[in-house]
Amino acid sequence: MTQHTPVMSEAEYRENTFFSIFGSVPEPGFESPTEQVDVWGRVWGCTSDVGRLRVVLMHRPGDELSVVENKPMPEIGGFGDPEKGWYWMGRTLPDLPAMQAAHDALAKLLKREGVEIVYVGDAAPGRMKQVYTRDSVIGVKGGAVVARLARRVRRGEELPVTRALAKAGCPILGTLHGEAVFEGGGFAILDEKTAACSLSVACNAEGVRQMKNILGTMGIELIPVHNPGYRIHIDGAFVMVDVDTAVINMNELPYVFIEYLKSRKMKLIPVPPEDNAFSVNCLAIAPGRVIMHTSVSPRLADKLDKSGITVLPVDYDCVELGGGGIHCSTAPLARDPL
DSSP states (O other), X not given: OOOOOOOOOXXXXXXXXXXXXXXXXXXXXXXXXXXXXXXXXXOOBOSSSSSOEEEEEEOOOOGGGGGOOSOEETTTTEEEXXXXXXXXXXXXXXXXXXXXXXXXXXXXXXXXXXXXXXXXXXXXXXXXXXXXXXXXXEEETTEEEEOBOOSTTTTTTXXXXXXXXHHHTOXXXXXXXXXXXXXXGGEXXXXXXXXXXXXXTTBOHHHHHHHHHHHHTTTOEEEEEEOOTTOOOGGGTEEEEETTEEEEOGGGSOHHHHHHHHHTTOEEEEOOTTSOGGGTXXXXXXXXXEEEETTOOHHHHHHHHHTTOEEEEEOOHHHHTTTOOTTTTOEEEEEOOO
């Protein structure tokens, strides 16, 4: 028998014609500049830690700090209430007006450098460390990943951060879930295809696995760095300040990672012993242009100058008393590619 090809109906013909004209458009990809601008209003995300900073997420310290009471905890060297879940590592109770003035000075400097600031609104109830926005969100190519904070005192900061991202129109490319914990201070971008992260009390194996999966879709390799002891974040020991230059605390990084950085021909600037930990906790706003606290030692300042690094100083001591510095208080959402 002769086989006859079924004749296409008028409805099928119209449908095929419709989709041949108005069908799926997978290209250009999500991260392409034209797609980002057309759909999301601007190019979002970060492909380095030193590209010209365009947008940063911050939270001005506020009433959330009223939860801190005069309850000394000598065992942690500060104040705290284990039942309520808050702690304050400062030697003295927080001075809110001074903290706000320091934060305003940092924001003013950023704006002067052409950086747009997206502010988190009200802090999560009882979460008195919301100022350290770095930990709640990680800027990656095309958008951001909402982290999951490890400690009780901080769990919940993610919600106001998510609301701020949505209001700003920043794409959220992932949210860590399940039993993953992963904080932005434990993440560093080495180049467009490579990032490093802490494997620590604040970035567990499941958190690292989920971040690897997210970054893997972008062709980015994530290198876990085993933090010693109870050290929390990689940004307490390693921060990029130029395309191939980093400030480091040599005694807080594993030997294997230091050797890896050297194999990449990266220039490492060790922090001298007279500097405190927050000398590492700085923020690159452009290649070789870095915001640091004013108490940087002359020896470190000289090393930075000889390496071609321009330092923009800001007095941030009163915020650092809470356990986080300039790097902790800024979460980049958009940087120019290198």
